[in-house]
Amino acid sequence: MKNRKRYFLYLFLIIWLGIIFFFSSQPGEVSLKQSDTIIYKITDIVSKKDEETKKHLSIKWTFLVRKTAHFLEYFVLGLVIYLVLDIRGIKYTLITSIILAIIFASLDEIHQLFVVGRTAKVFDVFVDSMGATIAIFGANFIKKRK
Secondary structure, X not given: OHHHHHXXXXXXXXXXXXXXXXXXXXXXXXXXXXXXXXXXXXXXXXXXXXXXXXXXXXXXXXXXXXXXXXXXXXXXXXXHHHHHHHHHOOOOHHHHHHHHHHHHHHHHHHHHOOOOOXXXXXXXXXXXXXXXXXXXXXXXXXXXXX
């Protein structure tokens, strides 16, 4: 059973890294359209006002929605990294998981330098790292309580 769980976690880690790579590989224009689609749906739910007001709200919420996506993407990644290392019995699972998540976040931003319309931002590495770190500490806390 432990082997099945291990293989599942490895597979999920590879798939999740692929998803992150896929989203990072999209040109800036495509990425922005995806964010805008989500933001417009939120503004439709929250505000039944005119289109101009919705557009104004969507501009304000763009930053929040995009950074939340970064945070959640790496929250999942941090959790999976921690679980993979933990099931393997790695000695310093907590710190190793955090370091690997920061490395992945940094490499992801460097990758975006080579994508049309995208840039690398240190702040995005910070947001990604915070998402991963919170998940890792949470998983470690739950493990210690058991």
